[in-house]
Amino acid sequence: MKRFEEVIRFHGHSCPGLALGYRVSLAALKAMDMEKISEDEELVAIVENDSCAVDAIQLVTGCTFGKGNLIFRDYGKQVYTFLKRPLGNGVRISIDVIPPEETKREKELWKRYGRGDRSEEVVQAVHDRKAKKTKVILESPEKALLKITKVKVPVPQEARIYQSLPCGMCGEKMAEPKARVRDGKIVCIPCFETESERVK
Ligand SMILES: [Zn+2]
Ligand SMILES: [Zn+2]
Numbered sequence: 015m016k017r018f019e020e021v022i023r024f025h026g027h028s029c030p031g032l033a034l035g036y037r038v039s040l041a042a043l044k045a046m047d048m049e050k051i052s053e054d055e056e057l058v059a060i061v062e063n064d065s066c067a068v069d070a071i072q073l074v075t076g077c078t079f080g081k082g083n084l085i086f087r088d089y090g091k092q093v094y095t096f097l098k099r100p101l102g103n104g105v106r107i108s109i110d111v112i113p114p115e116e117t118k119r120e121k122e123l124w125k126r127y128g129r130g131d132r133s134e135e136v137v138q139a140v141h142d143r144k145a146k147k148t149k150v151i152l153e154s155p156e157k158a159l160l161k162i163t164k165v166k167v168p169v170p171q172e173a174r175i176y177q178s179l180p181c182g183m184c185g186e187k188m189a190e191p192k193a194r195v196r197d198g199k200i201v202c203i204p205c206f207e208t209e210s211e212r213v214k
Pocket of ligand 1: 027032
């Protein structure tokens with residue numbers, strides 16, 4: 015099992031989001047009974063945000079973007095679903111953090127930070143506040159922090175290998191399903207969008 019220090023090393027800093035992802039990962043591995051995962055099964059994570067938390071998920075659970083067993087759904091929610099391929103049985107984990115009480119001074123300094131104040135006093139206060147929140151997340155009992163429900167949902171398909179095509183404008187290759195058509199030419203998305211902007 016990975017320690018939080020290892021996750022910090024991977025991510026580059028300690029923060030509340032990373033702590034959340036760490037707690038979610040540990041809970042998921044426990045709930046999914048990973049010792050019993052067989053060779054023809056695979057763990058898949060569906061994440062509903064692209065925050066710091068996802069770095070912890072990747073390192074601790076081994077579900078990564080490149081392997082195709084980390085699926086990003088851009089919902090902006092602190093919700094994580096873990097499934098076993100091929101059956102699709104798993105858990106959905108949502109998070110509700112009750113942040114530690116904020117003092118008047120902390121509130122004031124946060125406001126100044128929001129207005130772009132980067133004085134030493136303000137930066138230090140923000141840093142302390144984040145450290146406090148991280149500690150709360152790491153130390154909260156699982157029941158207070160996470161809502162875990164069993165689910166069975168269809169597993170998104172495994173990453174497929176597509177044929178590649180050259181773009182008719184820049185000449186670079188792209189996967190076939192990403193191709194667009196612009197003025198009768200098959201083009202990549204960046205060229206397609208650049209062109210549309212110019213036309214406007
Ligand atoms: Zn972070
Ligand atoms: Zn192109």
